[in-house]
Each structure stands twice: as C-alpha cells, then as structure tokens.
Amino acid sequence: MHGLRPVTLCLLLLLHGALIFMVNAGITSSFVRKEAKSIDMPFSSDVFSHPPGYNAPQQVHITQGDHVGRAVIVSWVTQNEPGSSTVVYWAEKTPNQKHRATAGKVTTYKYYNYTSGFIHHCNIKNLEFDTKYHYEVGISTRRRRRFWFMTPPAVGPDVPYTFGLMGDLGQTYDSNVTLTHYEMNPVKGQAVLFVGDLSYADHYPFHDNSRWDSWGRFAERSTAYQPWIWTAGNHELDYEPTIGETKPFKPFLHRYRVPFRASGSTEPLWYSIKRASAYVIVLSSYSAYGMYTPQYQWLLEEFPKVNRSETPWLIVLMHSPWYNSNSYHFMEGETMRVMFEPWFVHYKVDLVFAGHVHAYERSERISNIAYNIVNGECTPVKDQSAPVYITIGDGGNIEGLANNMTEPQPKYSAYREASFGHATLEIKNRTHAYYSWHRNSDGYAVRADSVMFFNRYWHPKDDSSSRA
Numbered sequence: 001m002h003g004l005r006p007v008t009l010c011l012l013l014l015l016h017g018a019l020i021f022m023v024n025a026g027i028t029s030s031f032v033r034k035e036a037k038s039i040d041m042p043f044s045s046d047v048f049s050h051p052p053g054y055n056a057p058q059q060v061h062i063t064q065g066d067h068v069g070r071a072v073i074v075s076w077v078t079q080n081e082p083g084s085s086t087v088v089y090w091a092e093k094t095p096n097q098k099h100r101a102t103a104g105k106v107t108t109y110k111y112y113n114y115t116s117g118f119i120h121h122c123n124i125k126n127l128e129f130d131t132k133y134h135y136e137v138g139i140s141t142r143r144r145r146r147f148w149f150m151t152p153p154a155v156g157p158d159v160p161y162t163f164g165l166m167g168d169l170g171q172t173y174d175s176n177v178t179l180t181h182y183e184m185n186p187v188k189g190q191a192v193l194f195v196g197d198l199s200y201a202d203h204y205p206f207h208d209n210s211r212w213d214s215w216g217r218f219a220e221r222s223t224a225y226q227p228w229i230w231t232a233g234n235h236e237l238d239y240e241p242t243i244g245e246t247k248p249f250k251p252f253l254h255r256y257r258v259p260f261r262a263s264g265s266t267e268p269l270w271y272s273i274k275r276a277s278a279y280v281i282v283l284s285s286y287s288a289y290g291m292y293t294p295q296y297q298w299l300l301e302e303f304p305k306v307n308r309s310e311t312p313w314l315i316v317l318m319h320s321p322w323y324n325s326n327s328y329h330f331m332e333g334e335t336m337r338v339m340f341e342p343w344f345v346h347y348k349v350d351l352v353f354a355g356h357v358h359a360y361e362r363s364e365r366i367s368n369i370a371y372n373i374v375n376g377e378c379t380p381v382k383d384q385s386a387p388v389y390i391t392i393g394d395g396g397n398i399e400g401l402a403n404n405m406t407e408p409q410p411k412y413s414a415y416r417e418a419s420f421g422h423a424t425l426e427i428k429n430r431t432h433a434y435y436s437w438h439r440n441s442d443g444y445a446v447r448a449d450s451v452m453f454f455n456r457y458w459h460p461k462d463d464s465s466s467r468a
Contacts, residue, residue: 026364026409026410026411026412026413026414026415026416026465027414027415027416027465028405028409028416028417029415029416029417029419029448029449031417031419031439031441031448037400038170038172038173038174038396038397038398038399038400038401039172039173039398040170040171040172040173040398041171041172041173041175041176041218043214047176047217047218047221048171048214048217048218049217050079050217051143051145052143053142053143054080054143055078055079055080055081055083055138055143056078056138056143056145057076057077057078057083057120057137057138057143057144057145058076058077058078058079058117058213058216058217058220059075059076059077059213059216059217059220059255060074060075060076060137060145060147060220060223060224061075061076061216061219061220061223061224061228061256062074062075062149062223062224062225062226062227062228063075063227063228063229063230063256063257063258063259064191064227064229064258064259064273064275065123065124065125065259066125066259066262067259067262067263067272067273067274068155068273068274069129069151069152069154069155069273069274069275069276070125070126070127070128070129070151071123071124071125071126071127071259072123072124072127072133072149072151072227073121073122073123073124073257073258073259074087074120074121074122074123074124074135074137075119075120075121075122075255075256075257076119076120076137076138077116077117077118077119077120077213077216077255078117078118078120078138079117079118080117081118082106082118083118083138083140084137084138084139084140085102085103085106085120085122086100086101086102086103086122086139086140087100087101087102087103087122087124087135087136087137087139088100088135088136088139089101089124089133089134089135089136090133090134090135091128091131091132091133092131092132092133092134092148093131093132095134099124101122101123101124101125102122103120103121103122104121104122106118106119106120107119107121107254108254109250109251109254111207111209111238111245111250111251112206112207112209112240112243112244112245113206114206114208114209114210116209116212116251116254116255117213119254119255120137121257123259127151128151129151129152129153129154130150130151130152130153130154131150131151132148132149132150133148133149133150133151134146134147134148135147135148135149147224147225148225149225149226149227150190150226152190152191152275152276153276155274155275155276155277155310155311156276156277156310157277157309157310157311157312157429157430157458158277158429158430159276159277159427160276160277160426160427160428160429161190161191161275161276161277161278161427162187162188162189162190162424162425162426162427163189163190163191163192163193163278163424163425163427164182164185164189164191164192164193164422164423164424165192165193165194165195165353165390165392165422165423165424165425166178166179166182166192166193166194166195166392166395166422166423167194167195167196167197167231167233167319167353167354167355167356167392167393167394167395168195168196168197168233168355168356168358168393168394168395168396168397169194169197169198169215169219169395169396169397170197170199170200170215170395170396170397170398170399171199171200171211171214171215171218171398172396172397172398173396174395174396174397174420174440175218175395175396175397176218176396177396177420177440178394178395178396178420178421178422178440179218179219179221179222181421181422181438181440181444182222182422183221183222184444185422185424185438185444185445186444186445187424187426187436189226189424190226191226191227191228191229191275192222192223192226192227192228192229193229193231193280193315193317193353193425194228194229194230194231195231195233195317195318195319195353195354195355195392195393196230196231196232196233196234196235196236196285196318196319196355196356197233197234197235197236197319197355197356197393197395197397198212198215198219198233198235198236198252198256199211199212199214199215199216199235200215200235200397200398200399201215201235201238201251202235202237202238202240203235203398203399206240206243207238207240207243207245207251209251212251212255216255229258229273229275229280229282229317230256230258230282231282231283231284231317231318231319231355232249232252232269232284232286232319233285233286233319233355233356234285234286234319234320234356236249236251236252236286237249237286238250238251238252248286249269253268258271258282259271259273263302264298264301264302265298266294266298267284267287267294267295269282269284269287269295270282270283270284270287270295270298270299272302274310274311276427277311277312277313277427277429277430278311278313278314278315278427279306279311279313279314279315280315280316280317281299281302281314281315281316281317282316282317282318283295283299283316283317283318283336283340284318284319285318285319285320285333285336285356286319286320289336289339289340290339291339296339299340299343300343303343303346303347306347308348308457308458312430312431312455312457312458313350313351313427313430313433313455314347314348314349314350314456314457315349315350315351315352315353316344316349316351316352316353316387317352317353317354318333318336318352318353318354319354319355319356320332320333320336320354320356321333321354321355321356321357321361321389321391321393322334322336322337322341322352322354322389323337323363323366323380323389323412323413324354324357324361324391325361325405325406325409325410325412325413325416326357326359326361326391326402326404326405326406326416326418327402327404327405327406328357328358328359328402328404329356329357329402330406332356333354333356337368341367341368341369342369344367344386344387345367345369345383345385345386346385348385348456348457348460349386349387349456350387350388350433350453350455350456351387351388351390351425351435351453352387352388352389352390353390353392354389354390354391354392354393355391355392355393355395356391356393357391357393357402358393358394358397358399358400358401358402358418359391359393359394359401359402359403359405359416359417359418359419360391360392360394360415360416360417360418360419360421360437360439360449361390361391361413361415361416361417362388362389362390362391362413362414362415362416362437362449362451362465363388363389363390363412363413363414364382364388364411364412364413364414364464364465365382365383365384365385365386365387365388365463365464366380366381366382366383366386366389366412367380367381367383367385367386368380368381369383380410380411380412382412382464384456384460384462385456385460387456388414388453390423390435392421392422392423392437394419394420394421394422395420395422396420396440401418401419401420402418403418405418414464414465415449415465417439417448417449419439419440419441419448420439420440421437421438421439421440421448422437422438423435423436423437423438424436424438430455430458430459431454431455431458431459432452432453432454432455432459433452433453433455434450434451434452434453435450435451435452435453436449436450437449437450451463451465
C-alpha cells in the first residue's frame with residue numbers, strides 16, 4: 001500500500017473489515033415476496049375433486065409400515081359405506097403374481113356435528129426392497145383405483161436416497177404451488193418428511209372436519225405414490241372443549257397411521273424408522289416430554305439403538321423449532337430443547353427439521369447445552385457435534401407468511417427468508433448429503449438456499465456457511 005494517503009488506507013481497512021463481517025454473518029435474504037394474502041382454494045377446484053362413481057376410494061395415502069422399509073401402510077376413505085377393505089398388489093416385474101392384503105377394523109369417528117367416512121388402513125408386509133409395486137383399492141366394485149409406489153433400497157451405510165421436505169401445508173393457492181413445485185422439481189424426492197400441520201381444519205368454525213377430507217383429496221396426487229412420514233403439529237390437536245371435543249389429535253389419529261410399535265413406541269405421535277442410509281426419529285412437540293413421561297423414556301432408550309455404521313444419517317423431525325429468529329412462535333420450543341438438546345449433541349444428530357413458523361430458516365451447527373440456571377452461560381455457540389436446525393413451515397397455509405424477523409440476525413442463523421417453498425435432501429453416501437431449499441416464486445429448478453452437509457459421525461468436518 002506504499003504511496004496511499006492515510007485516509008485512503010483507513011477506508012480500505014474499514015472496507016476490508018466490513019467484508020469480513022459480511023462473509024461471517026448469516027444471510028437475511030433480500031428477496032421480497034409480493035405481498036398477497038393466502039387464500040383457500042374453493043371446494044370446486046379440480047384438486048379437491050371426488051373420484052368418479054359411488055363410494056369410490058378417496059384420500060389415498062401411504063406411509064412406511066415397519067421399521068426398515070419392507071412394509072407399506074395403505075390408507076383410504078370410502079364415503080358412503082365400508083366397501084372393500086382389501087388391497088391387491090403386485091411387483092411390476094411379476095404382474096401375474098398378484099397378492100391380497102386386508103385392512104383391519106374399518107373406523108369412523110364423530111367430531112362435533114361431523115361424521116367421517118369409513119377409514120381403511122391396510123399394512124402390506126414382506127415387500128422386496130428397491131422394487132416398484134402397483135396396488136388397487138376398491139376392488140369389489142367397478143370403482144377400483146390403481147396406484148404405485150417404490151420400496152426403498154435395503155438399509156445400508158452408502159445407499160443414496162432423496163427426501164422431500166415440507167410442512168404447514170394447508171389447502172390454499174400457495175399450498176398448491178408448493179406441492180406442484182415439489183412434484184416438478186428435477187431432483188425427485190422418493191419420500192416426504194412432513195413436519196406437521198396438514199389440513200388446518202381447526203382454523204374454521206367448529207373445526208370443520210370436511211377440510212380433512214378435502215386436504216386428503218388434494219394431497220393424494222403425491223401421498224398415494226410415495227410415503228409421507230408424518231409428524232403431528234399443533235393444528236392436528238383439534239382440542240376444543242367448548243364444543244365437547246376433549247380428545248387431542250382425534251381426526252389425525254383416525255386418518256393417519258404410522259408404524260410406531262415397530263420402534264418400541266407406545267404412542268403413534270413419536271416413533272422412528274430406517275430408510276436407506278437414514279435413521280429418522282419423529283417427536284411430538286405437543287405431547288408430554290418431561291422426565292419420566294412416555295416420550296422422554298422412549299427417546300432415552302431410542303438413541304442408543306442407532307447404529308451409525310448401518311444408518312449414518314441421523315435425522316429428527318418435530319413441529320415446534322428450537323432455534324428460530326422469527327418473532328412468530330419465538331422460543332415456543334425452548335422447554336423441549338432444554339430437555340433433549342444434550343442428547344442431540346451427545347449422539348451427534350445430523351439434521352433437525354421443524355415447521356410451525358411460516359417462513360424458512362437454516363441454522364449453523366450450534367448448541368446451548370452449557371447453560372444452566374446458575375452459570376449464566378446462555379448464548380448458543382458453534383458446536384460441530386450439534387445438528388443443523390432447519391425450519392420449513394413454509395408450505396403455504398391459510399395463516400400466511402411469518403415475516404417479522406428479529407433484528408439483528410443472531411449469529412446462529414445462517415439463512416432466513418419469509419417465502420413459501422419446499423426442500424430436498426439428497427443423501428449421497430455415508431459422508432455427504434446435498435440439501436436445497438426452493439422458494440415458490442422461482443422456477444422449479446432454482447435453488448434459493450443450498451449446502452453440502454457433512455455427516456457428523458463419518459465426516460465431522462466444518463460444513464457451516466461461515467468459518468468465523
């Protein structure tokens with residue numbers, strides 16, 4: 001810098017410092033979504049259409065039916081009468097070898113002045129890995145409907161697999177864009193990790209349960225063809241004692257089944273599955289989780305069962321985020337964080353996905369486990385044994401976006417934006433997974449935020465957005 005004037009030198013040093021600060025700081029996206037109120041699609045929309053014919057099966061959806069991916073729970077509703085509870089299925093490679101499985105007890109439920117249709121759940125077992133199956137429901141009538149799904153590859157440490165990620169979906173025009181973008185994304189998800197809040201029926205007078213039916217028909221175009229791994233959110237509670245409804249989660253638990261017993265859980269609101277090279281743990285933000293509660297005791301015993309040599313990627317789903325710099329639902333997950341965060345760090349959880357906040361945010365790898373009520377150390381710090389926390393409650397629901405972010409952006413926040421969208425997680429092998437978030441306002445292939453994650457067990461290198 002020989003020959004530079006002192007003022008020029010000082011200016012360059014200041015600019016250099018500013019650049020360092022900018023590189024090390026998190027990003028609050030400069031993208032500004034056009035302000036528009038989220039509006040429900042009318043019931044006359046084609047996405048809500050009933051399948052043709054009397055009592056035709058509708059709201060078809062599948063999820064994993066065992067712990068390792070060799071079973072599928074097929075669920076559907078017949079509106080007028082029970083009809084057939086049998087599923088006919090066959091591997092595409094052997095179309096002449098058809099099999100039958102029959103659902104257990106067909107259920108119905110009442111909610112205030114609503115009575116559900118007839119809800120069927122059938123667990124198809126002993127499937128082959130990495131195989132395309134076709135299946136039919138409604139086989140006793142001419143109204144049978146046919147769908148297909150792919151089973152995952154056998155569980156293994158270097159098995160590639162791609163998950164889609166969504167939350168807080170609802171049934172607005174924005175919800176439809178989110179689901180369409182996920183379907184059209186060139187990176188094809190093979191299963192969806194859904195972090196809660198499905199239909200938003202409780203947003204309407206008397207928790208209008210007909211909106212559970214319309215949501216099921218809306219989502220069927222995806223849920224009938226690939227498993228959605230369900231997490232319960234606050235809008236699944238449907239607890240409303242003023243109208244006599246005092247059983248939490250009643251509609252959700254009747255309609256959506258999960259393989260909770262396969263992982264030793266006593267309740268369907270928390271459970272685990274293995275899928276390809278991932279071990280996925282689902283927690284319930286709205287069930288008791290204090291010491292000695294069933295959820296606490298289950299998770300205490302669950303973490304030691306995870307074999308990272310078999311399933312390197314340890315992923316946790318919940319609804320209420322622990323780290324969130326949006327004023328919307330700020331710190332609502334704090335008590336669960338205090339209970340469980342030390343376990344997440346000790347067992348080196350890779351990624352935690354949550355919803356609830358209707359915006360997008362990705363954290364650095366951070367923890368706040370040093371804090372206790374007397375030591376005063378209450379600031380989150382970078383911790384390479386900790387997960388990345390991702391809030392993806394941006395599906396497009398009727399309540400709209402959460403766009404009131406706290407300022408300044410906290411150091412633990414790597415990227416945040418008030419937009420609707422979805423994400424994909426491409427597990428490459430035991431060491432690397434490529435993650436990308438796609439906002440609805442862009443084209444199908446555009447990545448608004450992306451990062452390569454390094455596995456905490458097999459490749460615990462610094463994968464943070466900044467290296468401060």
